[in-house]
Amino acid sequence: MERDQNIMPKFNYLRPAVDAAKQMRTPFYFYDMELLRKTLETIKQLTADRRFKVHYAIKANGNPQIISEIAKYGIGADLVSGGEINAAAKAGFAPANMNFSGVGKTDWEIRTGLEYGIGCFNVESVPELEVINEIAGEMEKTARIAIRVNPDIDAHTHHYVTTGTADNKFGINIDILDQVIEQTLNLPHLHLSGLHFHIGSQITDMQPYSMLCETVNRLIDEYEQRGIHFEIINVGGGLGIDYHHPDEHPLPELETYFNIFKENLHLRPYQELHFELGRAIVASCGSLISRVVYVKENRNKQFVILDAGMNDLIRPALYNAYHEVQNITSREQKTEKYDVVGPVCESSDVFVHDHVMPLTRRGDLVAIRSAGAYCESMASTYNMRPIPPSFYHFGI
Numbered sequence: 468m469e470r471d472q473n474i475m476p477k478f479n480y481l482r483p484a485v486d487a488a489k490q491m492r493t494p495f496y497f498y499d500m501e502l503l504r505k506t507l508e509t510i511k512q513l514t515a516d517r518r519f520k521v522h523y524a525i526k527a528n529g530n531p532q533i534i535s536e537i538a539k540y541g542i543g544a545d546l547v548s549g550g551e552i553n554a555a556a557k558a559g560f561a562p563a564n565m566n567f568s569g570v571g572k573t574d575w576e577i578r579t580g581l582e583y584g585i586g587c588f589n590v591e592s593v594p595e596l597e598v599i600n601e602i603a604g605e606m607e608k609t610a611r612i613a614i615r616v617n618p619d620i621d622a623h624t625h626h627y628v629t630t631g632t633a634d635n636k637f638g639i640n641i642d643i644l645d646q647v648i649e650q651t652l653n654l655p656h657l658h659l660s661g662l663h664f665h666i667g668s669q670i671t672d673m674q675p676y677s678m679l680c681e682t683v684n685r686l687i688d689e690y691e692q693r694g695i696h697f698e699i700i701n702v703g704g705g706l707g708i709d710y711h712h713p714d715e716h717p718l719p720e721l722e723t724y725f726n727i728f729k730e731n732l733h734l735r736p737y738q739e740l741h742f743e744l745g746r747a748i749v750a751s752c753g754s755l756i757s758r759v760v761y762v763k764e765n766r767n768k769q770f771v772i773l774d775a776g777m778n779d780l781i782r783p784a785l786y787n788a789y790h791e792v793q794n795i796t797s798r799e800q801k802t803e804k805y806d807v808v809g810p811v812c813e814s815s816d817v818f819v820h821d822h823v824m825p826l827t828r829r830g831d832l833v834a835i836r837s838a839g840a841y842c843e844s845m846a847s848t849y850n851m852r853p854i855p856p857s858f859y860h861f862g863i
């Protein structure tokens with residue numbers, strides 16, 4: 468069913484994806500490794516002379532090729548499971564640069580972290596503190612921990628990706644922080660390294676980050692007066708990307724983001740500032756490349772049915788998220804309005820509603836853009852569909 472496989476000139480940078488589609492079955496994840504490198508290089512430059520340390524949140528994309536590339540840039544890893552700790556070690560991340568977050572760390576996961584000697588456990592509850600202390604004691608080790616504080620800041624993002632308000636499951640309520648710090652200091656197998664925050668994801672308004680800086684400044688001052696010095700301040704991740712204009716804005720607002728912390732956070736000379744970016748590092752470099760199976764009309768709607776579905780890219784179905792969908796091979800001048808959908812037997816298997824695209828036919832190639840974060844890592848085999856393969860483009 469391949470039609471004219473000549474790419475639209477305006478999508479020339481996706482030519483390698485069109486070429487790859489001649490050899491491999493669709494759908495597949497296409498990764499622009501040049502863009503990934505450019506993003507990493509920018510981060511490296513912006514954090515070079517400062518006590519800023521970036522950790523990559525592997526849950527955004529744990530593809531082994533992607534994470535080994537990231538590890539080469541001296542970036543640390545932010546992990547949320549034992550499986551991720553093993554994957555990070557295999558990809559070449561130094562254990563000292565690994566942070567382990569998550570509300571439900573199990574005993575074997577804690578043991579795995581201690582065996583590797585990871586840099587920090589970001590602890591989210593008092594029972595977790597006690598369990599880590601106990602396991603570390605059994606293993607005759609000391610666990611370095613940071614307390615994840617829930618600062619009660621609304622990141623103005625989708626409620627499924629807001630994590631820093633008082634009524635969600637993450638972190639320790641700021642009101643009981645005193646008490647929790649005291650308990651930590653009394654547990655013999657724990658070393659209190661610092662404080663951890665993570666207020667949400669896909670944050671594009673910088674104001675919540677300024678508010679976070681104020682909260683952090685206040686806490687550093689208060690505890691310093693009482694003789695408690697935090698070596699690490701970890702402000703989490705969440706920096707968003709422009710899903711609507713992937714071609715105009717391939718890089719996130721990294722400079723603005725780092726400057727907010729540089730200008731507003733009063734870091735002490737003995738402190739390190741940690742960041743945990745996931746989406747901002749990998750989202751833009753990925754596209755899901757899919758072929759149009761059918762175009763059908765129902766009443767007054769036209770549907771473009773792809774061979775990719777919600778099991779390959781679940782964000783629209785899960786969070787109502789927008790991804791730019793582009794027909795990259797149609798040469799038609801005329802445009803139409805389409806609902807672009809997948810083949811999975813669920814009504815939520817829709818990528819985009821009422822989307823204007825050039826006249827689309829069976830066999831055309833469609834790119835679902837900004838699919839580098841939370842797409843491959845969230846893929847499932849629902850409907851017994853195979854997980855799509857990946858194609859890596861390394862420039863010319």
Ligand SMILES: *Cc1c(COP(=O)(O)O)cnc(C)c1O
Nearest residue numbers: 524568668704705743744745746
């Ligand atoms: C998911 C997560 C991140 C990364 O979030 P992004 O929005 O992808 O930057 C960072 N820290 C923690 C604790 C997380 O759970």
